[in-house]
Amino acid sequence: MLEKMNDFFNRRVDSYEEHQLNVIEGAREFYPYTASCLPMQDGAEVLDLGCGTGLELGFYFENNPTARITGIDLAADMLDALKHKFSGKGLTTICGSYFDIPFEKECYDAIVSIESLHHFTQEKKTSLYKKVFQALKQDGYFILTDYFAGTDEQECFYRQELLRLKSEQGICDDEFYHYDTPLTKEHELQSLKEAGFSFVDILSEWGATATIKAMK
Numbered sequence: 001m002l003e004k005m006n007d008f009f010n011r012r013v014d015s016y017e018e019h020q021l022n023v024i025e026g027a028r029e030f031y032p033y034t035a036s037c038l039p040m041q042d043g044a045e046v047l048d049l050g051c052g053t054g055l056e057l058g059f060y061f062e063n064n065p066t067a068r069i070t071g072i073d074l075a076a077d078m079l080d081a082l083k084h085k086f087s088g089k090g091l092t093t094i095c096g097s098y099f100d101i102p103f104e105k106e107c108y109d110a111i112v113s114i115e116s117l118h119h120f121t122q123e124k125k126t127s128l129y130k131k132v133f134q135a136l137k138q139d140g141y142f143i144l145t146d147y148f149a150g151t152d153e154q155e156c157f158y159r160q161e162l163l164r165l166k167s168e169q170g171i172c173d174d175e176f177y178h179y180d181t182p183l184t185k186e187h188e189l190q191s192l193k194e195a196g197f198s199f200v201d202i203l204s205e206w207g208a209t210a211t212i213k214a215m216k
């Protein structure tokens, strides 16, 4: 049965980090790697899209204890766990969808997202990436670590499967349901370029997961 996105993560908050680190290929490497790509200057302003319990932020605060993070997530229980872990740190949380929440313009040194955006279509992502582009300072950048479909056929298959499951279960609202529909890396890069990013590159890969950097 499909579950609404926030319910899915709220229900699994207690086992979330263990699952993430032990089940996803490369996770023990890509979390610290992604954190190492984030800005090191004092008081760096970073926006984390779909921050969850902040696996990436633990590594980042070790590298840069003075960073100032804004974390957005749909799941209130994930955010509660995050706040508990990092009380005393420069952390602001917003409970809601990064598609709906307005971002302040030219505000962030970097924006990061890990393992959150593989649920959405290319069209939705392009409009989100336009917002991301505008929210970055002039020399800011976006770091995306996520997993990707291997082929166009796979990308199409997951999307069709989600539509089939929704129709089978009589779901006709536009809410987010937890079902992975990753894009190919080619489509992800295309989306970022369409949003205005001048330089887009794959920095590293672990199985199906890759880290992409997009410079403003």
Ligand SMILES: C[S@@+](CC[C@H](N)C(=O)[O-])C[C@H]1O[C@@H](n2cnc3c(N)ncnc32)[C@H](O)[C@@H]1O
Residues within 6 Å of the ligand: 005, 006, 009, 020, 049, 050, 051, 052, 053, 054, 055, 056, 072, 073, 074, 075, 078, 096, 097, 098, 099, 113, 114, 115, 116, 119, 176
């Ligand atoms: C797999 S977790 C990743 C959490 C964290 N970044 C990490 O890698 O450990 C995906 C997170 O994205 C959040 N999420 C999914 N869609 C979202 C949306 N539209 N807006 C905000 N958060 C979203 C979920 O609630 C969940 O906490």
